[in-house]
Amino acid sequence: MDILKRNKPFIGLLLLCVAIAFVSPDFRTTGNFLIILRQTSINFIIALGMTLVILTGGIDLSVGSILAFSSAVSAWLLASGYHAGLAICAALLIGAACGLINGIFISYGKLQPFIMTLVSMTIFRGLTLVFTDGRPINAGENLTFEFVGNGYIFGIPFPIILMIFLFALAYYLLNWTRFGRYIYAIGGNEDASRLAGINVEINKTAVYIACGILSAIAGIILTSRLAGAQPTAGTGYELDAIAAAVVGGTSLAGGIGNIQGTFAGALIIGVLSNALNLLKVSSYYQTIVKGLVILIAVLIDQPFGRKIVMTLLQKIKGRKL
Amino acid sequence: MENVLLEMKGISKSFPGVKALKSGNLTVYKGRVMALLGENxxxxxxxxxxxxxxxxADGGEIFYQGKKVSFKNTHQSAGCGIAMIHQELNLIPRLSAAENLFLGREFTNRFGKLDKKKIYQKSQELLKKVRLDIPPDTIVKDxxxxxxxxxxxxxSFTIDANLIIMDEPTASLVDRDVERLFDLIAELKKDGxxxxxxSHRLDEIFKIADDVTVMRDGEFVSMRPIVQTNEEQLIEDIVGRKVGKRYPFVKGVRGKKIFEFKNLVGKNIKNSSGAFYEGQTVGFSGLVGSGRTELARAIFGAYNLSGGEFFVDAKSVKIKTPKQALKCGIVYLSEDRKGDGLVLSISVLGNTTLSSLKSLESKLLKINKKKEKSIVKSLIEKLYIKTPSGAQIVKNLSGGNQQKVALARALMVKPKLLILDEPTRGIDVGAKKEIYDLINELKSAGMAILMISSDMNEILGLSDRVMVFREGEITANLEREEASSERIMSYAIGGVSSLRA
Structure with a gap:
């Protein structure tokens, strides 16, 4: 029972997959699973950073804009003939710098994370528009860079490998290091953490930097897959990332949650859009279905929702007897 | 008996996994104060x-005003004139006193518009009744x-209560307010x-209660008129065994000076100097707001100073943040466990090692969880923390055990100077005694201890030296032999001569 409780998001994911597998034969192929994982990779990598931020009790609305900005800069560097390594480093640096700005204003300037990242979301987007002059940038041909988004290692798409690597790294950080403990402590009670001798400001800033870097990595994958940058790329990605974290059981109040849950949450969202596409559901309806699934996932965690589930279960049991 | 207002018999209640109440009995008489005692x-x-x-309730019977009753919600009990005042006050901080008083029972006209005038007037009457001299539109937050x-x-007057339940009403009150509360209780009694x-404060019980009921482990233990019992007997009933002396003083052996503060200046700190020695407990006494907590927090780097110097082992040090203080071997336990003392959402283990994770790091910044577990296990045993395991979330522990977790975190740092701010507030007698014993044990092992307390008996019972505070100043630095409650109070309030007599 305890194991069931702890892995609720995964059980939801499993049920969802089984249900879809029944109705859609196209869904249950290895190829399709790799497609789902690759499509999920961008959202999940951002959601990783988002989960860290939410665990400290914050939120980062600027992830989509950071993605677009770093994507634009890397595409421009490639188009200007610079080496792929330089383009990647520049993108990562921009992600880190954007995160640093968020972190400093939130930690030291004591601004509400929601307000600060709302501000930086528009500013970073504006910077992207100015930089690209509002036009897409074609990155041109660069085999090394294309590998990031389109390459395979042992038949597995590289973005999936990258995603799993980052997942493992974040898991290690959260569960095995001091930094991870501090994240949970700060999210649980910032004042108590400070009195326990934690440098709250530095740790919070570090989390926003990590979130910025992860958004930039997602930006690199996207740029590589599209062989270019769109000034409006990543619009609304922050909501998908927040949804993945929340569906995965992370509390927006901070201090409670984990990235395994976020992984399941991102996959639930990924599987759902994949299935709805396969079932040829119009994209207008898709957003409604997505919203409803998130609603159900979050509701189950509340007393009200639990009551409904319990009575339903009892009714099913009663019928069998 | 004719003057019985309430009788509860054999009440039982289970929650998933725990039998919270086996057989609760309680009898309350008209116009009398029934104290209800027991550990957390x-x-x-x-x-x-x-x-x-x-x-x-799962079982048992309740008779109220001679009739058998069973309340399904608080509306029903309020309708019968039972009011409960919770430990955590249920007022809305941003609303005014008047708005709070009539929340959910507002006077309105035919169209649903608030009759503010009537609310204001009625509030004025009610506030006068409780002798609270404030305008009804004062915002509660202030x-x-x-x-x-x-x-x-x-x-509780707005529902015309006959029975008022007060759950630890004095836990966070200043002495002056306690007196006011007691006056009010006396008046309520007069009105029948x-x-x-x-309450956990026994001295209060003897001041205001007429009868006293003790519970232990979900069961009724005893009921007596207050005049027929004494402190010792009550403690025995509460704990279930003889506890011995309440304040087991062990004389400290003064070692070398390990910490000194000179000319500290800040908000509510006026040019304060002093020192702490190994093997001594120093009590900080004074009224709430006298600057005790501010000074203690300043020593820990958690309070802004505009000037002053610190010395550890006679060497000048900078302490601007708690992190620096911890490096100097100073630990501070907050008086506000829930506010800034503990991270309630994480485990006993997580809280215990939070300040000393660095010492548990091995290669690749990895925390040595095996070592961590064994250290935490030994601390849980040493401090008698009642918890199923180290993985238990601290929120689920009782107040006394939470305080012990905070102590465990402090001990794990192996401090030279341990600052305890109201270490036994809201904690039951048994756990209090354990904490006192621990303080003495640490002192004997050579630790310097600074204890802030509003409880005079605690100060006198444990301190080798007492520093008294008034309006941000240290007004006295008394050795144990010189300290008495009268003397301390006189320095705390001012006007030494008038109180001496």
């Missing part, structure tokens, strides 16, 4: 929640805890109202 987890709160209709308590009591009074 003895079932007092559960019993009161059943009475006021928050929970439904009031002291004591004043808020009075508003809660005034609220009955009161159930829950």
């Amino acid at each position: 987890g003895a079932g007092k709160s559960t019993l009161m929640n059943i009475l006021s209709g928050v929970f439904e 009031l002291s805890v004591g004043a808020r308590q009075m508003i809660e009591i005034a609220k 109202k009955s009161i159930i009074y829950i």
Whole structure:
């Protein structure tokens, strides 16, 4: 029972997959699973950073804009003939710098994370528009860079490998290091953490930097897959990332949650859009279905929702007897 | 008996996994104060929640005003004139006193418009009744805890309560407000109202209660008129065994000077200097707001100073943040466990090692969890922390055990100077005794201890030296032999000569 409780998001994911597998034969192929994982990779990598931020009790609305900005800069560097390594480093640096700005204003300037990242979301987007002059940038041909988004290692798409690597790294950080403990402590009670001798400001800033870097990595994958940058790329990605974290059981109040849950949450969202596409559901309806699934996932965690589930279960049991 | 207002018999209640109440009995007489005592987890709160209709009892009977009753919700109990004043006050900080008083029972005209004038007038009457001299439109946020308590009591008048339940009403009150509360209780009694009074402070019970009921482990233990019992007997009933002396003083052996502060200046700190020695407990006494906590927090780097110097082992050090203080071997335990003392959402283990994770790091910044577990296990045993395991979330522990977790975190740092701010507030007698013993043990092992307390007996019972505070100043630095409650009070209040007599 305890194991069931702890892995609720995964059980939801499993049920969802089984249900879809029944109705859609196209869904249950290895190829399709790799497609789902690759499509999920961008959202999940951002959601990783988002989960860290939410665990400290914050939120980062600027992830989509950071993605677009770093994507634009890397595409421009490639188009200007610079080496792929330089383009990647520049993108990562921009992600880190954007995160640093968020972190400093939130930690030291004591601004509400929601307000600060709302501000930086528009500013970073504006910077992207100015930089690209509002036009897409074609990155041109660069085999090394294309590998990031389109390459395979042992038949597995590289973005999936990258995603799993980052997942493992974040898991290690959260569960095995001091930094991870501090994240949970700060999210649980910032004042108590400070009195326990934690440098709250530095740790919070570090989390926003990590979130910025992860958004930039997602930006690199996207740029590589599209062989270019769109000034409006990543619009609304922050909501998908927040949804993945929340569906995965992370509390927006901070201090409670984990990235395994976020992984399941991102996959639930990924599987759902994949299935709805396969079932040829119009994209207008898709957003409604997505919203409803998130609603159900979050509701189950509340007393009200639990009551409904319990009575339903009892009714099913009663019928069998 | 004719003057019985309430009788609860054999009340039982189970929650998933725990039998919170086995057989709760309680009799309350008209116009009398019934004190309800017991350790945390003895079932007092559960019993009161059943009475006021928050929970439904599994078994047992309740007779109120001679009739058998069972309340399904708090509306029903309020309708019968039972009011409960919770430990955590249920006022809305951003609303005014008047708005709070009539929350949910507002006067309106035919069109649903608020009759503000009537609310204001009625509030004025009620506030006058509880002798709270404030305009009804004062915002609750700006009031002291004591004043808020009075508003809660005034609220009970709006439902014309015959029985008022007070759950640890003095836990966070200043002495002056406590007196005011006691006056009010006396007046309520005169009006024929009955009161159930829950408290951990025994001295209070003897001041205001008429009868006293003790519970232990979800069961009724004893009921006596207060005049027929004494402190020792009550403690024995509460704990279930003889405890021995309440304040087991062990004389400290003064070692070398390990910490000194000179000319500290800040808000509510006026040019204060002093020193702490190995093997000594120094008590910080004074009224709430006298600057005790501010100075202690300043020593720990958690309070802004505009000037002053610190010396550790006679070497000048900078302490601007708690992190720096910890490096100097200073630990501070907050008086506000929930506010900034503990991270309630993480485990016992997580809290215990939070300040000393660095010492547990091995290669690749990895925390040595095996070592961590074994250290935490030994601390849980050493401090008698009642928890199923180190993985238990701290929120689920009782107040006394939470405080012990905070202590465990402090001990793990192996401090030279341990600062304890109200270490036994809201903690039951048994756990208090354990904490006192621990303080003495640490002192004997050579630790310097600074203890802030509002409880005079605690100060006198444990300190080798007492520093008295008044309005941000250290007004006295008394050796144990020189200290007495009268002397301390006189320095705390001022006007030494007038009180000497």
